[in-house]
Amino acid sequence: MDITEAHDDTFGIEVILEEGSKTAPCCPHGPTLLFEKVGKGGEKGRRFYACSACRDRKDCKFFQWEDDKVSEARLLAREAENKSKGPPYSQQEYCNRFRKFSSLRVDEKKFCQDCQTLLLPTEHEAHSSHGTSYVTAAQLRRPSVLLRPLHNKKSNAQYLFTDRSAHFLIDTLAGLGYKKVLCVGTPRLHELIKQRNLEPKNEPMKSLLLDIDFRYAQFYSRDEFCHYNMFNHHFFGGEASSGVLQTFLSDSDGEKVVMVADPPFGGLVKPLANSFSLMSQLWKNSNSDLSMMWIFPYFFEPRILECLPSLTMLDYQVDYDNHPLYKHGKTGRKQSPVRVFTNISPKDVVLPKEEGYRFCSACQRFVLSLNKHCAKCNVCPSKDGREWKHCSTCQKCVKPSWRHCQACGRCALPDHPCGQSEGKQGCFNCGSLEHKRKACHVKEQHRTNGQRLKTKGKGKNLSKRPTIKPKGKRKSGAARRARKMAALSV
Ligand SMILES: C[S@@+](CC[C@H](N)C(=O)[O-])C[C@H]1O[C@@H](n2cnc3c(N)ncnc32)[C@H](O)[C@@H]1O
Ligand SMILES: [Zn+2]
Ligand SMILES: [Zn+2]
Numbered sequence: 001m002d003i004t005e006a007h008d009d010t011f012g013i014e015v016i017l018e019e020g021s022k023t024a025p026c027c028p029h030g031p032t033l034l035f036e037k038v039g040k041g042g043e044k045g046r047r048f049y050a051c052s053a054c055r056d057r058k059d060c061k062f063f064q065w066e067d068d069k070v071s072e073a074r075l076l077a078r079e080a081e082n083k084s085k086g087p088p089y090s091q092q093e094y095c096n097r098f099r100k101f102s103s104l105r106v107d108e109k110k111f112c113q114d115c116q117t118l119l120l121p122t123e124h125e126a127h128s129s130h131g132t133s134y135v136t137a138a139q140l141r142r143p144s145v146l147l148r149p150l151h152n153k154k155s156n157a158q159y160l161f162t163d164r165s166a167h168f169l170i171d172t173l174a175g176l177g178y179k180k181v182l183c184v185g186t187p188r189l190h191e192l193i194k195q196r197n198l199e200p201k202n203e204p205m206k207s208l209l210l211d212i213d214f215r216y217a218q219f220y221s222r223d224e225f226c227h228y229n230m231f232n233h234h235f236f237g238g239e240a241s242s243g244v245l246q247t248f249l250s251d252s253d254g255e256k257v258v259m260v261a262d263p264p265f266g267g268l269v270k271p272l273a274n275s276f277s278l279m280s281q282l283w284k285n286s287n288s289d290l291s292m293m294w295i296f297p298y299f300f301e302p303r304i305l306e307c308l309p310s311l312t313m314l315d316y317q318v319d320y321d322n323h324p325l326y327k328h329g330k331t332g333r334k335q336s337p338v339r340v341f342t343n344i345s346p347k348d349v350v351l352p353k354e355e356g357y358r359f360c361s362a363c364q365r366f367v368l369s370l371n372k373h374c375a376k377c378n379v380c381p382s383k384d385g386r387e388w389k390h391c392s393t394c395q396k397c398v399k400p401s402w403r404h405c406q407a408c409g410r411c412a413l414p415d416h417p418c419g420q421s422e423g424k425q426g427c428f429n430c431g432s433l434e435h436k437r438k439a440c441h442v443k444e445q446h447r448t449n450g451q452r453l454k455t456k457g458k459g460k461n462l463s464k465r466p467t468i469k470p471k472g473k474r475k476s477g478a479a480r481r482a483r484k485m486a487a488l489s490v
């Protein structure tokens with residue numbers, strides 16, 4: 001299974017999530033993350049701070065060596081820049097505007113497409129040369145349809161659920177008795193929950209949206225939306241805003257709460273897992289963990305489970321409306337690589353039979369019909385939706401396109417670089433050629449919290465200003481994951 005090769009690179013950049021570490025400097029996206037470049041054999045490079053949310057320097061150019069002395073003037077300039085990149089209105093102002101807007105006559109309700117803003121009558125004039133349109137009450141209830149999805153490929157591609165996937169999620173959660181949904185980066189889910197509440201036959205569900213896209217603040221009240229960064233658990237509205245989450249999670253009315261997160265696919269797993277764990281800690285209701293659904297591509301399974309071992313990956317394929325590759329088409333369904341990772345018991349998440357899922361009684365979970373149970377492995381092994389086959393030499397099931405290679409002693413794609421077994425690169429942690437990093441017994445002291453990222457080039461100069469964005473030649477699993485990621489950001 002190639003996705004287990006997540007740690008096969010010989011060098012990388014790790015993110016250090018140390019508790020109680022000194023306060024990180026802020027970029028427009030809140031506190032930055034501390035990174036460390038690590039060379040072959042494990043030698044450490046200089047540490048630096050970079051943006052938590054943006055993987056591309058073009059989107060956030062913040063960079064600071066950990067030991068940099070920053071002048072007062074630069075600090076002030078930075079603070080001014082951070083402020084200028086924030087929302088034009090405070091949450092309170094947004095709420096007041098929305099109240100005013102809702103009370104307007106139909107022929108006064110306008111939206112500026114260029115500015116992505118709901119306009120009050122006094123503002124119409126200033127936007128007269130922009131593309132504006134009237135907004136109906138129905139459109140006001142569907143901001144994810146009204147707003148133009150953000151297209152930034154690396155940091156913030158807004159892929160919105162198809163009705164099929166959104167309704168599957170909502171119906172499943174309602175069926176399981178959840179009364180409160182914490183929507184993290186799932187604006188469409190949030191609005192559909194509110195929509196569902198309008199139908200008298202449905203028991204109402206509460207929903208709170210946490211998202212970095214502050215355009216959504218225009219449409220919701222304070223207790224329905226928080227401007228939030230899920231990579232550093234940062235609330236842009238300060239304590240008033242984090243208090244909203246606190247209240248949502250700690251209300252002692254005994255209602256079942258679930259968090260549903262759909263982060264940008266280029267995001268770092270470790271910081272996300274950290275934020276979700278922090279939310280779980282805020283959930284004081286019982287001894288149990290906060291229920292969660294984390295929506296992410298299947299090839300991140302090993303990394304996600306490494307960070308949050310209580311999660312299981314479901315076979316359900318999540319579809320997006322505006323993703324050119326992964327949506328239901330007239331020509332039939334393309335397989336979506338996006339899955340749900342959850343700590344809800346998989347047997348309770350009923351996957352629709354009409355979409356080709358069945359229950360495997362041996363695995364006690366719903367699987368795609370093509371995912372045949374292997375008696376030798378005693379699992380339904382497929383991760384990518386295709387039928388996998390058992391290799392008796394490797395003693396595991398592998399992708400259908402793989403063949404067993406005698407020279408490498410393992411299954412691989414027929415055109416793999418034969419003889420250059422990945423094992424030869426040895427261990428990234430201690431440098432030994434005898435084993436891989438995963439099997440290494442030398443403790444990674446300060447780095448156990450770290451997550452590795454791929455970095456550009458193979459330079460040995462570890463104090464050179466590094467690039468976090470995945471680029472350049474990569475090996476093995478990392479290369480394959482990168483290709484898959486590239487496909488995801490089409
Ligand atoms: C892949 S889209 C998921 C949308 C979801 N499928 C839906 O239909 O509701 C990612 C979402 O996360 C939000 N997002 C991106 N980066 C974020 C961050 N650092 N913190 C919080 N939200 C973020 C985006 O604005 C977007 O709404
Ligand atoms: Zn930033
Ligand atoms: Zn405008």
Ligand SMILES: [Zn+2]
Nearest residue numbers: 360363373380
């Ligand atoms: Zn099975």
Ligand SMILES: [Zn+2]
Nearest residue numbers: 374377390397
């Ligand atoms: Zn098998």
Ligand SMILES: [Zn+2]
Nearest residue numbers: 391394404411
């Ligand atoms: Zn094999």
Ligand SMILES: [Zn+2]
Nearest residue numbers: 405408418419
């Ligand atoms: Zn080979």
